[in-house]
Amino acid sequence: MPVVRVLRRVACWMLQSPACGCRAPVLPSRFLGTSPRQIPTDANFHSTSFSEADQQRVLITGGLGQLGVGLASFLRKRFGKDNVILSDIRKPPEHVFLSGPFIYSDILDYKNLREIVVNNRITWLFHYSALLSAVGEANVSLARAVNITGLHNVLDVAAEHGLRLFVPSTIGAFGPTSPRNPTPDLCIQRPRTIYGVSKVHAELMGEYYYYRYGLDFRCLRYPGIISADSQPGGGTTDYAVQIFHEAVKNGRFECNLKPDTRLPMMYIDDCLRATLEVMEAPAESLSMRTYNISAMSFTPEELAQEVLKHVPELQVTYSVDPVRQAIADSWPMNFDDSNARKDWGWRHNFDLPELVTTMLNFHGPESRVAQAN
Ligand SMILES: NC(=O)C1=CN([C@@H]2O[C@H](COP(=O)(O)OP(=O)(O)OC[C@H]3O[C@@H](n4cnc5c(N)ncnc54)[C@H](O)[C@@H]3O)[C@@H](O)[C@H]2O)C=CC1
Numbered sequence: 001m002p003v004v005r006v007l008r009r010v011a012c013w014m015l016q017s018p019a020c021g022c023r024a025p026v027l028p029s030r031f032l033g034t035s036p037r038q039i040p041t042d043a044n045f046h047s048t049s050f051s052e053a054d055q056q057r058v059l060i061t062g063g064l065g066q067l068g069v070g071l072a073s074f075l076r077k078r079f080g081k082d083n084v085i086l087s088d089i090r091k092p093p094e095h096v097f098l099s100g101p102f103i104y105s106d107i108l109d110y111k112n113l114r115e116i117v118v119n120n121r122i123t124w125l126f127h128y129s130a131l132l133s134a135v136g137e138a139n140v141s142l143a144r145a146v147n148i149t150g151l152h153n154v155l156d157v158a159a160e161h162g163l164r165l166f167v168p169s170t171i172g173a174f175g176p177t178s179p180r181n182p183t184p185d186l187c188i189q190r191p192r193t194i195y196g197v198s199k200v201h202a203e204l205m206g207e208y209y210y211y212r213y214g215l216d217f218r219c220l221r222y223p224g225i226i227s228a229d230s231q232p233g234g235g236t237t238d239y240a241v242q243i244f245h246e247a248v249k250n251g252r253f254e255c256n257l258k259p260d261t262r263l264p265m266m267y268i269d270d271c272l273r274a275t276l277e278v279m280e281a282p283a284e285s286l287s288m289r290t291y292n293i294s295a296m297s298f299t300p301e302e303l304a305q306e307v308l309k310h311v312p313e314l315q316v317t318y319s320v321d322p323v324r325q326a327i328a329d330s331w332p333m334n335f336d337d338s339n340a341r342k343d344w345g346w347r348h349n350f351d352l353p354e355l356v357t358t359m360l361n362f363h364g365p366e367s368r369v370a371q372a373n
């Protein structure tokens, strides 16, 4: 094919609207290759048949963090216990080890990742490994390796083996020059943390692989996630989880953000349901590949007021961590998730009052008494 014609097709592909998520890549595969790692084009990677596709085989990376164990348990209800494999580089606690398949997987080890995908006939991959915003600032080179190099490995394995890939992004993918109240899906993204930079990179790389290689990449920008039975991994929104643990355990809480710092938040059940819903959404309903999702937005003071309705003796004090405060001040205050609501029917179930009663019910007022004895 004459060079000019090839160039014209490349230009045409590059000029597709970012909102045309339902279109497959327009370049023929012989120009693209099936994989960015130079695997022969006649290799039959996409071997999953339609009947097999009904029964997904799922891998979760970074699964021992705040969200992964809950995701595994949620997906196991849908796909069966043995079809959802949790992985991490850490040793799992016994109850996690006994609850379903667990394997060691370091996302920086590309061959190991590929072996796991092949040997277990994985069809869907949820890529949760990451260093979050505050720990990322404390260890930039590790955050760069895990969040960026690790993502490259995951993208390549997913593209080579025809996986559907979910990568979570975050409110942290926006920065001080983004509109903050509300923050729409498409706007300036100039985050000032390595975490945020790596997540913008993930969004862009995933979308690039979608257009270029046909990778079925799906991404949600999560708000700060609040969970009862798992601890946060070193982020800026951690206070909103810790307040419940401390309220129930000690009746005291020292908050590391200023009382009027407003951030978008979500209860974990909504987050996990949104994740499965976007993964199961028909491709033609997705006008984009990266969506904001939102549930509520509050300040530490507002959260404390709501907790005080149930734990009136709670004492909240403030000792601001300048690193976390600077990060929070650059993040969205309210998230505009109208595209998710329109395209694939996203609805949240938990607002602030339901969140607080659910969190406190989980721990139970007795826990505090039990701790004291
Ligand atoms: N928890 C939240 O509020 C939010 C989370 N997210 C995203 O959701 C995902 C999961 O978040 P969390 O569970 O809160 O994170 P977390 O920090 O609690 O857990 C991350 C896990 O990644 C693992 N990990 C680190 N290096 C690894 C490596 N080389 N190979 C394999 N695993 C490795 C860690 O051992 C850890 O268990 C992350 O990508 C995060 O960015 C996005 C927005 C909000």
Ligand SMILES: CC(=O)[C@H](N)C(=O)O
Pocket (backbone or CB within 6 Å): 132, 133, 134, 170, 171, 172, 195, 222, 223, 224, 225, 234, 235, 236, 237, 238
């Ligand atoms: C909102 C997030 O991405 C995370 N919880 C963090 O605070 O870093």
